[in-house]
Amino acid sequence: KAGVTQTPRYLIKTRGQQVTLSCSPISGHRSVSWYQQTPGQGLQFLFEYFSETQRNKGNFPGRFSGRQFSNSRSEMNVSTLELGDSALYLCASSLERGGYTDTQYFGPGTRLTVL
Amino acid sequence: SQQGEEDPQALSIQEGENATMNCSYKTSINNLQWYRQNSGRGLVHLILIRSNEREKHSGRLRVTLDTSKKSSSLLITASRAADTASYFCAPRGGANNLFFGTGTRLTVIP
Numbered sequence: 512k513a514g515v516t517q518t519p520r521y522l523i524k525t526r527g528q529q530v531t532l533s534c535s536p537i538s539g540h541r542s543v544s545w546y547q548q549t550p551g552q553g554l555q556f557l558f559e560y561f562s563e564t565q566r567n568k569g570n571f572p573g574r575f576s577g578r579q580f581s582n583s584r585s586e587m588n589v590s591t592l593e594l595g596d597s598a599l600y601l602c603a604s605s606l607e608r609g610g611y612t613d614t615q616y617f618g619p620g621t622r623l624t625v626l
Numbered sequence: 627s628q629q630g631e632e633d634p635q636a637l638s639i640q641e642g643e644n645a646t647m648n649c650s651y652k653t654s655i656n657n658l659q660w661y662r663q664n665s666g667r668g669l670v671h672l673i674l675i676r677s678n679e680r681e682k683h684s685g686r687l688r689v690t691l692d693t694s695k696k697s698s699s700l701l702i703t704a705s706r707a708a709d710t711a712s713y714f715c716a717p718r719g720g721a722n723n724l725f726f727g728t729g730t731r732l733t734v735i736p
Contacts, residue, residue, distance in 0.1 A: 515668075544723050554714065554726035567723050601668055603724075614659065615724060617668040 512538055515604050515618035523624045529590040532621045536583050536604030542566075543585040544615060545577060548599040557600075560585050561607065589623075597625045629725040630658070630698075630715035638733040645702040647730040649715030658691055658698050659716045659724070669714065672700075705734045 516535045524530050536543050544567075545557040556569040560579035577587040583604070589596055599622050603615035633648045649658070657676045661669040675682045675691045675698065682689045688701040698717075702709055712731050716724040 546724075546726075553728045556723045556725065559723050569723070599666065603669075613657075614671050614674055616671065617661075619668045620666075622666070 515602060515616055517600075517602050517618035517621050519621060520619065521622045521624075523626060524592050525626050526592055526594060528592050529588060530592060530623060531586055531588045532600055532602075532623075534585045534587075534602030534604075534618060536585070536602075537616055539606065540604035540616070541583050541607050542605045543579055543583060544603045544605075545585070545587050546601040546603065547571075548601060548620075549595075549597070554601070557587065592625045594625050596623065598623060630717045630727040632713065632715055632727045632730040634730060635728065636731045636733070638735065639705055641705060641707055641734055641736050643705055645705050645709070645732055645734070647700050647713055647732070649698045649700070649717070649727065651696050651698075651715075651717035653717070653719050655693070655717045655719050657718050658689075659718065660687075660689060660698075660700050661714045661716060661726075663712045663714065663729070665711070672713075702732075705732075707734050707736045710734045 518533045542561045544559040548554045558577050559567040563579045574590045579585045599620045601620045603617045605615045630649045630651045659674045660672040663669045673684045673689050675689050686703045691698045712729040714726045714729045
């Protein structure tokens, strides 16, 4: 099976712009989670989607949003970019067993730089 | 908080030596997972240990879990230069998302 893929791998934007990142989960996985990784804050949970619905949300401002499509692919959007949004954005997918997801499989990440 | 806290923050050893890193957490869990991250890349799942298990092995990896002390340890035996990476623990309770600590940065010197 192909792993989790994320596009683009690298992105450079300027403050005030918006950006959309894409994630394709492993075939058959219906849960997709997003994480932000920065040197200062470490790995932080953004949100989780399952069956096109946001199931969990981390402590991020409303500028961060996401969605999931019927084929389980997911996108996250960041509007009005700030310098502090520069980070590695990781997507992870997992199987759903009895209402509980297990091991998460991560993509390679999208490196976003905001200038 | 469900977040795991890894200790030490950094570890440097010679190739062939064993590396031990620890994880502590504060809430009750269903399982605890360990992940590895090579510099600036995605995380790779290493091993999952359930709350009713005390020890688990996978190749050169050995994980222990002590739920009474709310702690886990990851032992990498006969380390290799390719083991150089950051290692994260993720204790998992009822939520479906993972709360990572800041990780242990392992450097294996050839």
